[in-house]
Amino acid sequence: MIESAMPDYNAESVATFDKNAARYAERFFALTDYDRFYAWLVAATPQGPARFLDLASGPGNVAAFVRRQRPQADICCVDRSPLMLGQAARLVPGVQIQAADCRDLSALSGLFDSAAFCFGLSYFDDADARQVLAELHRLLRPGAALLLATVAGEPALTGAQSNAAGERVFSFYRRSAEIEALMRSAGFLIEQTQRIPSPANASLQTEDVLVQARRGE
């Protein structure tokens, strides 16, 4: 069980992402390491004007891939960082942006046909991770595809990481089985889980876990 003692540990992480949004986009927006997983998500998304949610979107890496394959899709990027959303609006044609905390998505209405939650889970302790997954479950139509990608590792790695400017991000590390258990208890059916090394330009060399799932009926 990973719980944070800080009242809003996540606010400092988001402030760090916000300050570094342009740099993050430069480093990671064009990364192709996850394209085969994004391709699964696109194939699992209905044709036509399907509603796609990119949660904790950052500059819209997944949204951009979906846009290229599905010009008619109705794509919404959600992030707590306004400057990350600014990057998404600049980089992903026709995208809608919504500033929101993943733990409270009450500003979003209707159901989505598919969603990505990529590299957001590790910024939440267990209680908040359950809350985010419950919100995702509520917003997806039954059977909708979810791609969840996250860094994975021994829980002992959990803590603050600082960049050269001393700006901090709080990361919560979980093993693959714990990530799957969180998803199952939120009502997702797991089709496949793959583990791959983190990208060569990641700040910390760990492992990425990519879970292809469906919202239970």
Ligand SMILES: C[S@@+](CC[C@H](N)C(=O)[O-])C[C@H]1O[C@@H](n2cnc3c(N)ncnc32)[C@H](O)[C@@H]1O
């Ligand atoms: C590592 S980036 C991932 C961006 C993108 N999804 C990707 O795959 O590269 C993490 C993102 O999560 C966002 N984030 C962190 N906490 C959040 C929260 N409580 N609500 C919404 N977004 C959050 C950050 O602002 C940042 O843009």
